[in-house]
Amino acid sequence: MSSVSRSRWLRRLLFGVLALAVVVPGAAGGCTAWVYTSAAVSTVGTTDFRNELAIPPLAPSTIGPDGSRVFELDMRSGTKEFRPGKITETWGFNGDYLGPTLRARRGERVEVRVRNQLPEASTVHWHGMHVPAAMDGGPHQMVNAGESWAPRWTVDQPAATLWYHPHPHGKTEQHVRRGLAGMFVLDDENSESLTLPKDYGVDDLPVIVQDVKFSGSGFDNSHRIFRNAGFLGEQILVNGTLAPYREVGTELVRLRLLNASTARIYNFGFGDDRTFALIGTDGGLVPRPTTLDRLQLSPGERAEIVVRVRPGERTILRSNPIEAGLDFWNQRFSGGDDRLDILELRAAATLRPAPELPATLATLEVPDGSTSVRERHFDLNLAGINNVPMAMDRIDLTVARGSTEIWVVRNADGMPHNFHVHDAQFRVLSVNGAPPGAQLTGAKDTVFVAPDSTVRLALRFDGPADPNTPYMYHCHLLWHEDQGMMGQFVVVEPGQSAGTPHAHGH
Structure with missing residues (x-):
């Protein structure tokens, strides 16, 4: 069946x-x-916030002979004590769980030397990064157990909060759930000039959010009955920390939110309903700060927010019931009714003053669709995109380098889905024919698509051309991706035809 x-x-x-x-x-x-x-989960009021939030270290780097900034990532198996006295088997980069934060600047040439010390093949995909197709880390760039891979590229995009994770075809959910993920932060001249919180780990905090369930000496990765979205856990890890708190000493705190869960959608807000400023989305800073009290992120999405705290207070970052247009069935069994405490911020008795946020932040570099050369349509359902399941040896789309297109994405069934495009950041032009909400006004590479809704996206494909090596587009609810909700496209020179991809992967 x-x-x-x-x-x-x-x-x-x-x-x-x-x-x-x-x-x-x-x-x-x-x-x-x-x-x-029993399908609903709530940790509100029961989380004791007993563990200090771990901050992933900034990855060390060296400068190679050609001037490249060189990072090293080892994919390893290990163990970690998330719960007192209980050891859990894990995977991680350069450690037992998750990985360090890579940081680079626009214009730099980077090289990442990846070594696979796991017992099976995997990949490292640079989610949100504009990279040549051969360096993308998708299912065509498998790294076998005991082997290495050293992708190189020049950073050519605005400052942003990106991330990296495995992408083996058919096993992505499994590999990410074991702990293989990390942030990749980009800076540029504009971001460095702005008066934003930017002291990493002090007033600029990475917040990698994952839902988990423990079983014996490992994670329980089973899908409970009727959970069509995929795995949904009952506890929350932030940066690999269970029940975390963080002491802060400045009036303004920047949170780089990353939904690194494989299926769960979070509706972030604070327990006292205080407002916060949205300053960045997947692809970088937004044009101007926007005041919100809720922010919904589906798997793979990121957002940068700034929240003001008062001396001596405590406030809880929380996930509220989601507002996703789900029916009675999917709202309950896709985690839509769940309420989850994420992170407690504890303000010092005396806080360092912080300047007000700038009125303007950045100019968007994503296209507005006015120069689009064609429109394509994508229907999302569990049977596959446009009812065609993924095939490693089939090119689904061919796009011309330098061209702008409009992609119209529709959720054709009642389940929650989202849509992620490799390599290209896009602008959300409309949702169901209306202008997008404030949380969608920045550059995006992943967008939630509610049941029976349609989003219009404008994308520009800047290459470089490679007719034989595809990029992916797919649902980032990773069990859906593993079931075949994914397709492939190649970027070619104008007039050039697609080649034949190598059928690597699981």
């Missing part, structure tokens, strides 16, 4: 039980109520 047929069968089964409960109350009704009520 296919995954789509199985999910529909399970849905019909529950609706059948619901109907039976109406006709024959008692056992059937009790079973139905238990399945439904």
Whole structure:
């Protein structure tokens, strides 16, 4: 039975039980109520915030003979004590869990020397980075166990909060869930000139959010019944820390939020409903700060926010029930009703003053769609994009280097989906025909697509051309990706045809 047929069968089964409960109350009704009520998770008021938030170290680098900034990443297996006295088997980069924060500046040439010390092949994808296709780290750039890979590229995009993670075809959810992820922060002349919080680990905090469930000496990665979105955990790790708090000493604190979960959507806000300023999205700083009290991020999305704290207070970053246009079924079984405490900020008794945020931040470099040369349509459902499942040896799209296109993406079923494009940042032109909300006004590489909704995106493909090596586009709910919700495109010189990709990967 296919995954789509199985999910529909399970849905019909529950609706059948619901109907039976109406006709024959008692056992059937009790079973139905238990399945439904037990699907919701809340950690609000029960999180003791006993552990100081770990801050991933900045990765050391050297300068190579050609002037490149060289980083080294070792993919390793290990163990970590998330819970007192209990050891969990993990994977990580340069350590037991997660990886260091890589940091580079626009215009720099970088090289990352990746060594795979895991017992199986994997990859390292530079999520949000504008890179040549052969350096992208997708499923065509597998690194076998015991082997190395050294991608090189020149950073040619604005300051932004990006990240890196594995991308093996059919196993991405599994590899990310074990702990392989890290941030990649970019700076540029503009970001360095702005009066924003920028002291890494002090008033500029990475916040890598993951949901987990423990089982014995490892993670429980099983999908509970009716969880069509994928894995949903019952506890939250931030930077690999369970129940974290962070002491802060400045009036303004910048949080670089990364949804590194594989299926869970977070609706971030603070427990006291205080407002915060959105200053950046996936691809970098927004034109001007926007005041919000809620910010929803689906898997793979990032946002930079700045929150003001008062001397001696404590405030909790929390995920609230999501507002995603889901029906009764998917709202409950895709985690939409869950309420999760994420991180407690503890302000010092005396705080260093911070200047007000600048009125303007950056000029967007993503296209506005006015010079688009064509429009393409993508229907998302679990059977595949446009009902075509992923095939490693098939090129789905060919785009001309230097061209701008409009991609129209529609969620064609009732499940939550999102849409991620490798290499290119895009502008969200509209959502269901209306202007996008404030949280979508910046450069993006991943966007949530609610059921029965349509988003229009403008993308420019700057190359370099490579007719034989594809980039990916896919749903970033990683179980959906692994099931085949992914396609491939190549960038070619105008008039050139696509070549034939090598069928690497799982």
